[in-house]
């Protein structure tokens with residue numbers, strides 16, 4: 001999950017410039033989608049796992065990166081199996097697994113502030129068009145920060161509605177969640193103002 | 198503050214206030230909706246008065262908004278809406294950005310302030326994995342690292358248990374900065390120099406803690 005974002009460490013991967021890692025990811029992803037055969041993809045998987053080991057990511061954490069996507073991957077696998085064949089289904093799922101792990105590796109070894117700073121630099125040319133790259137950076141940081149907060153809020157709302165026997169109603173869950181999210185957004189905007197952001 | 202009035206959404210929220218706040222520790226109390234938060238937000242220009250003017254050390258909160266914000270730190274009730282970066286160190290760095298410090302100096306200031314609040318070495322910890330008390334301390338540190346001369350706090354202990362309330366209050370007590378604190382926890386005001394009591398947007402009592410708190414109790418009875 002995005003909650004277990006950054007894993008402090010001093011490995012060579014941690015020390016690579018954030019911009020380089022962020023740029024390497026889409027390149028790597030493109031290459032993955034050009035590869036159609038199982039063997040090179042399996043090699044890519046081995047490479048990504050080796051890099052996780054180099055960054056001293058505990059194996060438990062590697063598996064945890066995949067868990068949220070497991071359901072979708074299974075559906076993909078089965079549908080490809082049905083539409084095409086076993087080897088195509090394997091290629092497709094392998095590709096996604098490698099890509100997810102590679103993305104996880106970047107976020108695990110890069111402080112979000114560094115990613116944000118790299119992004120701000122990359123977006124600097126947009127400044128000439130009147131956009132403010134710092135705002136993009138802040139938006140990304142806020143997203144990373146508030147996903148776990150909203151998960152907690154959603155759980156609180158669900159519990160409160162369950163206590164009232166209403167946890168099967170989408171409306172009873174969605175309305176308070178949206179109200180609280182809007183209120184939180186209001187407060188956050190105010191706090192950023194107060195802190196001179 | 199000079200004859201300040203405030204309306205929000207077309208309704209009057211605060212009525213004619215003429216105040217000069219110079220004491221080191223000022224408390225603000227009153228029932229829900231009495232205007233305490235609105236009052237606190239006037240002090241750093243988060244809200245602009247609809248009548249009169251508010252000045253802080255001679256600076257107008259509307260005209261010199263930027264300078265006032267730098268001088269007046271604001272701590273909110275919910276640290277979750279105040280901490281904007283995923284890790285502790287990044288969030289503290291956010292407050293320092295306008296100062297454009299060297300990386301090493303930035304890291305040094307962050308390390309010092311974390312040590313001061315019993316959070317030494319927490320730079321890389323994820324904010325959402327901290328306890329509520331630790332989070333409120335990080336929020337406080339994020340404001341203090343900007344070295345404001347006045348600190349305004351809006352019910353900073355409401356979400357904290359007794360132990361964390363004590364921790365936060367000890368941190369606040371140790372500050373040399375001037376403090377204005379809105380609170381429902383009347384016990385916290387014992388050592389304060391002055392307490393303001395609001396009722397339905399009016400300042401109804403202003404003086405030593407014991408007298409004003411007694412007045413508040415009478416008002417509720």
Ligand SMILES: Nc1ncnc2c1ncn2[C@@H]1O[C@H](COP(=O)(O)OP(=O)(O)O)[C@@H](O)[C@H]1O
Nearest residue numbers: 205206210227228229230231232233234235236
């Ligand atoms: N954003 C807003 N827009 C309009 N009215 C508001 C807003 N926030 C608060 N109020 C009103 O202002 C009054 C004072 O609120 P507030 O200052 O939050 O009081 P307190 O902090 O003492 O509970 C209340 O009547 C409230 O309904």
Ligand SMILES: [Mg+2]
Nearest residue numbers: 233234235351
């Ligand atoms: Mg309030």
